[in-house]
Amino acid sequence: MLEKIDLSKSMKSQKAKEIYEEQSKKLSALQRECKQAKIPVMIVFEGLGAAGKGTQINKLIQALDPRGFHVFSIGKETEEEKMHPFLWRFWIKTPEKGRIAIFDRSWYRRVLSDRFDKLVKEEEIPNAFSDIQFFEKQLTDDGMVIIKLFLYISKKEQKKRFHSLLDSKETAWRVTKDDLKRNEDYEEYLEMNEEMFKNTDTENAPWTIIEATDKDYAYAKIMTTVVNRLEEALERHKNITELEEKIKENLESVQKDRTEENYFKAGALSKADLTKSLDQKDYKEELERLQKRLKLLHNSIYRMRIPVVLAFEGWDAAGKGGAIKRLTSSLDPRGYAVYPTASPNDIEKMHHYLWRFWNNMPKAGHISIFDRTWYGRVMVERIEGFCTEAEWKRAYQEINEMEEHLANSGAAILKFWMHIDKEEQKRRFQERMDNPEKQWKITEEDWRNREKWDLYEEAVDEMLIRTSTAYAPWVIVEGNSKYYARVKVLKTVVKALEEAINLRK
Secondary structure, X not given: OHHHOOOOOOOOHHHHHHHHHHHHHHHHHHXXXXXXXXXXXEEEEEEOOOOOHHHHHHHHHOOOOHHHEEEEEOOOXXXXXXXXXXXXXXXXXXXXXXXXXXXXXXXXXXXXXXXXXXOOOHHHHHHHHHHHHHHHHHHHHOOOEEEEEEEEOOHHHHHHHHHHHHOOOOOHHHOOHHHHHHHHOHHHHHHHHHHHHHHHOOOOOOEEEEEOOOHHHHHHHHHHHHHHHHHHHHHHXXXXXXXXXHHHHHHHHOOOOOOHHHOOOOOHHHHOOOOOOOOHHHXXXXXXXXXXXXXXXXXXXXXXXXXXXXXXXXXXXXXXXXXXXXXXXXXXXXXEEEEEOOOOOHHHHOOOOOHHHHOOOOOOOOEEEEEOOHXXXXXXXXXXXOOOHHHHHHHHHHHHHHHHHHHHOOOEEEEEXXXXXXXXHHHHHHHHHHOOOOHHHOOHHHHHHHXXXXXXXXXXXXXXXXXXXXXXXXXXXXXXXXXXXXXXXXXXXXXXXXXXXXXXX
């Protein structure tokens, strides 16, 4: 592909200047329109060393309001970043709706320079390509505009520019030994770029090759490309908005048929034996034994740098808090964090729904415990209408992809559904209302949710079936007996950590 690109393309400075000035006016207006339409934008600058990425980024941002964009220069991973999945540092940099993020190099380092420099093992490359595809699709499906620009120059031109930079003390620092090595092995590095295009040039996030030998031609093409993509995005946004309004009108005028056959029958929850129990004596003995074992395992996963994700979902009053409390009481508080998940705040609503959870994923050797999770998308948001049907249906795959990326990075993942029956929930609700010290635990919303038990049960069954995987399994915890439930959670965590440790040995 790249060998067929005509790198001799050029443009007279005056013509390039005219195009730049015309497109700058458009880009400035488009930035304001994207902000108003709440369209987030990511502009990625990749390419060969000395191709002019810094110069072209500077040229591009002159047309933008500096209050509406952020430029990220992506170098080698820091020690902190190495402790997380490789996409973590990019997820936390994704822009909120209406803002622009510009990347001078990006997540493609993983399959380009890091690969060439052998910082990444060859057997990890296929997973890296898959993770990148998932990442970009999740963002674009949520409305993100991703513009990927690859600045391309010849081996001869690159070598000439390197020598020009090295000839001056002011610029010599910009050329590294790794840069010179990639020029020396130009053809090998180019093959890696070809493979990248083959795997990641998608309809939702296509690549644009920028012939960068002539800088005037390059900046004119970059400006035109960015303007065209944003115009297309705004037109698409307008059409989608109009379509959603029509669908909403149709839904309001048609009474949906919610007969019994529309519901899941004999789902995963119906198989749970809620008569399982444990007496107090056995409970105390098991609790002490398991907590001691867990304490030792916590030390081991820290030494072996194994990240752990524990996710708790369940019915209101099913015992999530009690299980988490018994789980953490024997852990070193410096090595874990508990994240209670409430309704998203205004900042979180301006990002992809997974963004806030990515911010709290554990680094290697640490444990993140989520009291309610990203599964709210396919439960409460689905039932209460806080997202569209297309969004919650898409979320099953998005969640599986996120968890797969975590697993590929070495994380141990366990997901618990704390299960009780409707009568037990009612009894616990009433107990809370009758106890002044526990009344804060019960709200009007809890009682309202009870009225939608059947709808939630349908959603939970579908969630369990569609998102329980070998790398991130769901564990249904029979919770009518609190003693039994707490011990089952501890046993499950102990077993999972032992297996994760044995895999690393």
